[in-house]
Amino acid sequence: MARTPDPLKRAELLRAVVGYLQDRGVGDMSLAPMAEALGTSKRMLLYYFGDRGELLAQALGASRPDAGAIFDGVTTDAEFVTAATALWRAITRGRQRHTVRMMLQVLSLATTDPDTYQPYASTSVEVMLDPIAEVLVSLGRPRAEARARATLVVSGLRGLCQDGLVTGDRPRVDAAAELIIAAAVR
Known part of the structure; x- marks a missing residue:
């Protein structure tokens, strides 16, 4: 049985993603360097957000x-x-x-x-x-x-x-x- 994503961890990660994108920009957004900078893994980003596009959509939604x-x-x-x-x-x-x-x-x-x-x-x-x-x-x-x-x-x-x-x-x-x-x- 699949584990349910932790909503608190997801919210914390989303705040970190928004901060990362604010500092480094959106144009060259790549999950592996982002994950490394945030102290997590690409796999965890995908686990919480599905894909790069959904991660960007969630970051934009959280920041407007x-x-x-x-x-x-x-x-x-x-x-x-x-x-x-x-x-x-x-x-x-x-x-x-x-x-x-x-x-x-x-x-x-x-x-x-x-x-x-x-x-x-x-x-x-x-x-x-x-x-x-x-x-x-x-x-x-x-x-x-x-x-x-x-x-x-x-x-x-x-x-x-x-x-x-x-x-x-x-x-x-x-x-x-x-x-x-x-x-x-x-």
Whole structure:
């Protein structure tokens, strides 16, 4: 009879994998060197995560902000602005700021190696886009317009994250984020 994976060990290993990918990047992700760096074996990574693709999917899922939770309960445009500002703070100053580089790498790699990275990149966009679009629909925007406005928020803020990482010009990038957020509900 097969042994059931230990959920605590799996969670601990997933945190270590996320840290490893944040430090070393996603592009050359190989299980054997990762396992060695984490003090485990490739076999254990496969035992807990199935394959390289599932490991990457789990790491990305564990490292992104929960847009659904951030936007939960939003009933006015002003509350939307507050929630979107909280999202911006989470990805630039909060816990998620360390994972933005990993997310940006996956999005970039999807353009040059779509067979490998497109599913992860698409999921990364949709899991942010969908809850934000739903809130905008609940605020009275037509569905197509709500998706476009949610795209403005998600892709605009993500692009500003990249700008901030490259230039280090936080005041300019923060001011641009405020403009994007305000435009989403104008």
